[in-house]
Amino acid sequence: GAVVSQHPSWVICKSGTSVKIECRSLDFQATTMFWYRQFPKQSLMLMATSNEGSKATYEQGVEKDKFLINHASLTLSTLTVTSAHPEDSSFYICSAQDRLRTGELFFGEGSRLTVL
Amino acid sequence: DQQVKQNSPSLSVQEGRISILNCDYTNSMFDYFLWYKKYPAEGPTFLISISSIKDKNEDGRFTVFLNKSAKHLSLHIVPSQPGDSAVYFCAALTGANNLFFGTGTRLTVIP
Numbered sequence A: 001g002a003v004v005s006q007h008p009s010w011v012i013c014k015s016g017t018s019v020k021i022e023c024r025s026l027d028f029q030a031t032t033m034f035w036y037r038q039f040p041k042q043s044l045m046l047m048a049t050s051n052e053g054s055k056a057t058y059e060q061g062v063e064k065d066k067f068l069i070n071h072a073s074l075t076l077s078t079l080t081v082t083s084a085h086p087e088d089s090s091f092y093i094c095s096a097q098d099r100l101r102t103g104e105l106f107f108g109e110g111s112r113l114t115v116l
Numbered sequence B: 001d002q003q004v005k006q007n008s009p010s011l012s013v014q015e016g017r018i019s020i021l022n023c024d025y026t027n028s029m030f031d032y033f034l035w036y037k038k039y040p041a042e043g044p045t046f047l048i049s050i051s052s053i054k055d056k057n058e059d060g061r062f063t064v065f066l067n068k069s070a071k072h073l074s075l076h077i078v079p080s081q082p083g084d085s086a087v088y089f090c091a092a093l094t095g096a097n098n099l100f101f102g103t104g105t106r107l108t109v110i111p
Helices: none
Strands: A004-007 A010-013 A019-025 A030-038 A044-051 A067-073 A076-081 A090-098 A105-107 A111-115 B010-014 B019-025 B032-038 B045-051 B056-059 B062-067 B072-077 B086-093 B099-101 B105-110
Touching (some): A004 A090, A019 A030, A019 A111, A030 A067, A044 A067, A105 B045, B019 B032, B019 B086, B032 B062, B045 B056, B045 B062, B072 B086
Parallel strands (some): A010 A111, B010 B105
Antiparallel strands (some): A030 A090, A090 A111, B019 B072, B032 B045, B032 B086, B062 B072
């Protein structure tokens, strides 16, 4: 099956620093990628939809300047948590939509962010 | 309201045998179903997914079966290996792209 790779899978950073999480589709081209975040004891919530070559569409309540999303190529989307704070500590997952297999989604392994 | 349920909190299987993990859901509008594996102190690791338009997806030792009429999916691991011992979560994706996770099943593969 198609593979989506997230990196890093585990990151710890100090409060006030920025952290970048990468989401790569390894063997297919993804026109659309989705970023999710898990709140404690809740399901993952969609943060934003990222389309290659255009600005991301953010869900209500998600700060655009806080969570910068870049989808510069058909195989890579990045999520940058800027000026991270402890409340940003969470589990982030990306998913990618295969350009050639309409509607089929593939999920990354997730990235656990801990902000000290 | 738990939309995705894993009714067996634990399962023990002999090495080499088949492990069958079950998951039930209530929302007929889910688009995708996923299985994640989690080791202690680590985040979940994506294993395999299945679209709601399919009834089976296979990847190596892992096969997921979907029975839409029964709102039931299962993960088969064969042959089971000691390294498969972990907590397994099923998850379902809504049309609004939100993921709902089950409560998990702890699998123990006995050498």
